[in-house]
Amino acid sequence: MSLTNIFQKPIEFKGVGKIYPIQMKDWDEFESYLQILMLNNTHFEGDSDNSLLYKLVNIGLENPAVIIGLQNIFNLITRTSTFQFNWDLDLLLFVNEDKQFINETMYDELRKVVLHQNLLIEPKVFKNPMMQEWADKVLASRNRKSANVRLEDMVTTVAALSSKHYDDLENYSMYQLKSEFYRHKHIKHYDSIANAYGNPYAASEIELPEFAQDLDLYADPYKDIFKSDKDMNIKKAIK
Structure with missing residues (x-):
């Protein structure tokens, strides 16, 4: 059994680097973005062609609070402060000044890592x-x-x-x-x-x-x- 969680050690995630659990001093801020983090593909019926991050950003184009929330989530889990949204030439990603990046292909898996680190269980969605x-x-x-x-x-x-x-x-x-x-x-x-x-x-x-x-x-x-x-x-x- 790994002692990573009890010793609050970060997890290495390809492309991003170290992913840290949220500390109590930042929990209130983190909790304010949980509604975004809890969204998964089952909440977007009829859109199986696009990535989860694409769907969230699409919402964020009308509601900028979503994009700001994603930026702040990424800052908290990497313990940095400069993540910015970038969408240029069909390349959708969030990147910071340390050249850490989060793109469409990795977001959903990263989201699951963050939930697990912080003892969060996403609600199950039933067809019936x-x-x-x-x-x-x-x-x-x-x-x-x-x-x-x-x-x-x-x-x-x-x-x-x-x-x-x-x-x-x-x-x-x-x-x-x-x-x-x-x-x-x-x-x-x-x-x-x-x-x-x-x-x-x-x-x-x-x-x-x-x-x-x-x-x-x-x-x-x-x-x-x-x-x-x-x-x-x-x-x-x-x-």
């Missing part, structure tokens, strides 16, 4: 509107039933339990923050079960979990969203 509606309802129901833990709550919890200063945490990646937050949460849970396990009358009914078990930060929120894959034929329904 009824299945889409059902999936949306189930996810909304799960969110309502789960504890309302905001990003700020994770930051303050990690700060309180690890005695770290906020100046340290603002340089954390999302992977590092969630790893530490959920590890603290698991240890608290382990301790409470271990205390009950010491009771001879309760021990036989209690299973002590692995202290350092896998946190599964990439858990798929769509897993088990339908009770029967075979009956619903989900694989054919997903675009």
Whole structure:
């Protein structure tokens, strides 16, 4: 298992160079562009001939905020500041003063790398509107039933339990923050079960979990969203 994410190491991407995870100090800005980053080819029905980046730029010609958003996303993930859009002689690309470039052929794969680095899972799009509606309802129901833990709550919890200063945490990646937050949460849970396990009358009914078990930060929120894959034929329904 790679330690790249936990040590916040960049990923080398051909043509671009080092791609870095977003740090907490930049998360608010990055989040403001997520709507652009989450768009994939399934959101552009009837246009299979053009690249995803072409489709986004086409929107950006009428709504410049899209192109500006892409430029800023590329600046954040490369930790530079000079990416500019360039469309000349049918060559569509974003380039900076360090000669790093992002073009049509690489954007979609780069987008997936960025989502993975930052623990982001793009919404699944279903061909069947009824299945889409059902999936949306189930996810909304799960969110309502789960504890309302905001990003700020994770930051303050990690700060309180690890005695770290906020100046340290603002340089954390999302992977590092969630790893530490959920590890603290698991240890608290382990301790409470271990205390009950010491009771001879309760021990036989209690299973002590692995202290350092896998946190599964990439858990798929769509897993088990339908009770029967075979009956619903989900694989054919997903675009």
